[in-house]
Amino acid sequence: MTNGGVGRSGPSVGGLALRVVLAAAGLAALGYGVDGLLSMSRATRPTNAGAWLIGGIVVHDALLVPATMIVGFALSRLVPAPYRAVVQGALLVSGSVALASLPLWRGYGGSADNPSVNPLAYGRNLAIVLGAVWAGAALIMAGRAVAARRGRPGAGRGPGRQSGGRRFARTRRRAGRRPAREQPARSG
Amino acid sequence: MQRFPRVFTGRLTKGARLLSARLPEPPAAARRGPLRAGAFPSTLHDPRVASLLGIALGIAFGTCFLTGLVSHFMQHPPDWLQWPSRPVWLYRVTQGLHVMTGLASVPLLLVKLWTVYPRLWGWPPLRSVGHALERLTIVPLIAGSLFQLATGIANIAQWYRFRFFFTVTHYWIAWITIGALVVHIAAKLTVVRANVGRNRYEDLSRTDPQDAGPPTGGLTRRGLAVATGTAAAVIVVTTAGQSVPALAPLDLLAPRRPDLGPQGLPVNRTARAARVAAAARDPEYRLEVIGARRVVYRLAEVHALPRHTVRLPITCVEGWSADATWHGPRLRDLLDAALIPADATVRVESLEARGGYRASEVRPAHARDPLTLLATGLDGADLDLDHGYPVRLIAPDRPGVLQTKWVHRVVML
Numbered sequence: 001m002t003n004g005g006v007g008r009s010g011p012s013v014g015g016l017a018l019r020v021v022l023a024a025a026g027l028a029a030l031g032y033g034v035d036g037l038l039s040m041s042r043a044t045r046p047t048n049a050g051a052w053l054i055g056g057i058v059v060h061d062a063l064l065v066p067a068t069m070i071v072g073f074a075l076s077r078l079v080p081a082p083y084r085a086v087v088q089g090a091l092l093v094s095g096s097v098a099l100a101s102l103p104l105w106r107g108y109g110g111s112a113d114n115p116s117v118n119p120l121a122y123g124r125n126l127a128i129v130l131g132a133v134w135a136g137a138a139l140i141m142a143g144r145a146v147a148a149r150r151g152r153p154g155a156g157r158g159p160g161r162q163s164g165g166r167r168f169a170r171t172r173r174r175a176g177r178r179p180a181r182e183q184p185a186r187s188g
Numbered sequence: 189m190q191r192f193p194r195v196f197t198g199r200l201t202k203g204a205r206l207l208s209a210r211l212p213e214p215p216a217a218a219r220r221g222p223l224r225a226g227a228f229p230s231t232l233h234d235p236r237v238a239s240l241l242g243i244a245l246g247i248a249f250g251t252c253f254l255t256g257l258v259s260h261f262m263q264h265p266p267d268w269l270q271w272p273s274r275p276v277w278l279y280r281v282t283q284g285l286h287v288m289t290g291l292a293s294v295p296l297l298l299v300k301l302w303t304v305y306p307r308l309w310g311w312p313p314l315r316s317v318g319h320a321l322e323r324l325t326i327v328p329l330i331a332g333s334l335f336q337l338a339t340g341i342a343n344i345a346q347w348y349r350f351r352f353f354f355t356v357t358h359y360w361i362a363w364i365t366i367g368a369l370v371v372h373i374a375a376k377l378t379v380v381r382a383n384v385g386r387n388r389y390e391d392l393s394r395t396d397p398q399d400a401g402p403p404t405g406g407l408t409r410r411g412l413a414v415a416t417g418t419a420a421a422v423i424v425v426t427t428a429g430q431s432v433p434a435l436a437p438l439d440l441l442a443p444r445r446p447d448l449g450p451q452g453l454p455v456n457r458t459a460r461a462a463r464v465a466a467a468a469r470d471p472e473y474r475l476e477v478i479g480a481r482r483v484v485y486r487l488a489e490v491h492a493l494p495r496h497t498v499r500l501p502i503t504c505v506e507g508w509s510a511d512a513t514w515h516g517p518r519l520r521d522l523l524d525a526a527l528i529p530a531d532a533t534v535r536v537e538s539l540e541a542r543g544g545y546r547a548s549e550v551r552p553a554h555a556r557d558p559l560t561l562l563a564t565g566l567d568g569a570d571l572d573l574d575h576g577y578p579v580r581l582i583a584p585d586r587p588g589v590l591q592t593k594w595v596h597r598v599v600m601l
Contacts, residue, residue: 013197016204019374026370030328033363043356049335052350053361056334057327064298065305072230072406081405088407089415096295096419097426100341101441109347109443114458114574116449117346125440129426 082148083141090137094130101126207318219311228306230406236383237409241300241416242376243384246369248293249333253366255286259505260359262587265551273557276584280503283587284431287507288424290340295419297333299412322375325368332365344506345443355505430508446510450572453512456504456588457545459573464539464594468577475562475579479528479600487578490564493517498559504588514582515565519598520556528600530556536581537597548590549601554583562595 037044071091079087103109104122111117221227262271262279272278314320336358343354350357382389407415429439430446439445444454459465467473475485485493496518503509528534533551540546554560560583564571571577576593583591 013200015377016200019377020200020203022374022377023371026325026367026372026374028367029363029370030325030367033360033365033367036363037357037360040356040360043353044360045352045357048351049357049361052339052352053328053331053335056338057331060301060330060334061305061308065302068302076406084405085407085411089411089418092295092299092412092415093419093422096298097422097441099298100291100294100423101427103342103345103347104441104443108349109342109345111346111458111461113460114455116444116454117456118443119445119448119454120440122441125426129422129440133422 082144086137086140086144090133093133097129097133098126204318207321208316210316211312211314211320213312222306222309223311225311227309232407232409232412233303233306234409235379236388237412238300238303239376239380239383240413241296241303242380245293245296245300246373248289248296249366249369251289252286252293252336253362255282255289256359256362258282259286259587263355263505263590270551270553271585273554273560273584273586276500276559278585279587280431280501280509283503283505283507284428284509287340287344287431288428290337291423291427292420293333294337294341294423295416297337299416301330322372325371325375328364329368329372332361332368335361336365346506431503433511442508443506444504444508446508450574451566451569453502453510453566453575454504454508455574456506457593459577459594462538462540462543462594465573467539467596468573468594473578473596475595476597477522477526477528478597479523479526479532481525481527483522483526490517490562490579494521496558496561498561498582500559500582500584502582502588502591503586513567514561514563515568516561516563516579516582518558519550519560519562519581519583520558522562522598523555523600526598526600533601535599535601536592536595537599538592539594539596545589545592548581548592550581550583554586557584559584562598 037049038046072088075084075087075091098105101122104118104120105126107122109118219225258279259282261269265271314323339350339354339358339361342349343358348354381387423441425435425438426440427442429435429437430442430444433446436446446454449455459468473487475487475490477483477485494517495515497513497515499511499513501509501511523532523534531552532555533549534555535547535549537547538545550560560581562579563576563582564579566572566575571580576595579595580593581591581595
């Protein structure tokens with residue numbers, strides 16, 4: 001990842017002052033939160049809350065992201081180029097929807113004496129929503145297949161660029177509007 | 189630049205120099221595995237993608253924080269704060285928005301964290317004092333963000349696998365998260381400025397037509413943005429129906445349906461859970477109103493009072509809300525009968541013996557509002573036991589936990 005083209009000339013003093021004020025305000029809010037969390041320990045159970053805070057980072061950084069990367073790697077071997085982006089997108093949508101509703105379709109939570117909490121058939125509903133997502137993905141893939149066949153009769157094997165026509169024009173325009181400044185310094 | 193006194197600017201720049209002084213680099217032999225150069229080849233690990241997602245996430249978290257503050261201070265108002273009782277839908281909108289933006293943040297946060305994941309393994313791990321401090325504030329930001337979304341999702345499903353009390357902990361971690369977010373904005377402002385907007389820096393390697401799709405044939409930056417936006421939109425569309433009546437038919441993945449429950453209305457706390465079922469059905473039930481005078485009503489006498497009908501939404505802190513038609517005497521008429529002055533705050537008490545929500549305070553704006561009832565009926569019938577039979581409070585623009593059920597006493601404070 002580059003440093004994103006941040007100028008080498010250094011920030012203006014006005015910008016620096018704004019950042020100092022923001023940082024100070026942020027640290028104050030952060031400190032206020034830590035103080036409240038620790039001083040209301042009967043309700044917040046800081047040890048338990050701390051375990052969940054650290055646990056979230058560990059589960060995300062050590063499980064979720066590596067698992068995503070393994071799936072990405074598998075896709076790069078299994079799904080050919082014009083369709084891979086669509087499959088990636090559909091997986092992103094599916095995973096997000098499933099995570100945001102996880103307790104519901106897993107049947108966690110609620111209480112036996114209150115049927116108005118989590119009242120729906122969530123497994124079926126998740127299947128309906130994901131079915132719609134993948135139907136949409138299939139349509140896009142079919143569209144790409146047709147476009148590849150029509151638009152480039154001779155170039156059937158390189159369909160990764162078949163949809164690049166419009167995008168190509170747009171990026172060319174943008175490249176023309178803003179000539180290069182300087183190459184960004186590599187930072188990592 | 190001239191607007192700042194020289195001493196101040198001098199100190200600022202001196203401080204900036206101190207923060208940017210380089211730290212020694214660890215031995216190159218340690219640079220292995222994910223630490224090695226090029227370990228994360230995807231072109232989507234990109235500052236422009238990270239900046240745009242960061243802006244979207246900043247707006248979502250800002251909305252969550254502000255609407256969360258509204259909910260917190262409606263439930264725990266300081267003495268000087270008088271919430272208005274109108275518009276009747278205010279809390280419905282803010283709390284519905286709170287849960288909606290929180291759920292929509294799931295893909296925004298996960299994709300954002302994925303785009304910047306290589307930074308976790310950046311080399312050298314600590315470039316300067318400033319860089320070390322910045323990395324340190326990332327810890328509460330990421331931990332707090334994941335915590336808020338995970339506990340929020342668990343709470344709306346009433347799934348309690350943690351031992352801390354949700355509302356208090358969610359509130360304090362919100363301050364930690366938003367504080368760390370503001371520090372993060374301060375740290376990344378120049379990166380965002382360089383990558384977003386008209387004057388952004390254009391990396392020519394990306395405007396190369398060969399790069400319109402990345403060489404791997406996977407998602408482009410635009411494709412990633414579309415997929416992330418689609419994920420957020422699908423989540424919102426399939427859950428917003430629990431608070432937006434027009435979207436109710438699409439309510440497939442929300443923990444509530446506004447029309448499912450006794451008398452077609454959801455319940456948050458049942459009479460059994462509150463252990464009031466016997467007391468609420470007791471024929472010796474009395475409603476007491478205590479002001480300068482103490483007035484005691486039998487249930488039949490409450491029913492004989494002038495009856496009003498109001499249409500008000502009930503909005504739960506968990507985000508769902510539903511319109512309903514309520515019947516019963518106006519609270520203000522009962523207060524007048526007990527000679528409680530118009531500027532007095534009253535406490536409405538439930539039959540519940542204990543619990544944080546057994547009583548609620550009603551300040552004058554709500555106590556005197558003509559729409560505020562001590563309701564005995566719902567949609568033309570007596571209240572269901574789980575909706576607060578025999579008498580419950582229903583007031584406009586007020587969190588559901590403060591719409592006290594199974595009311596047996598109103599006391600002037």
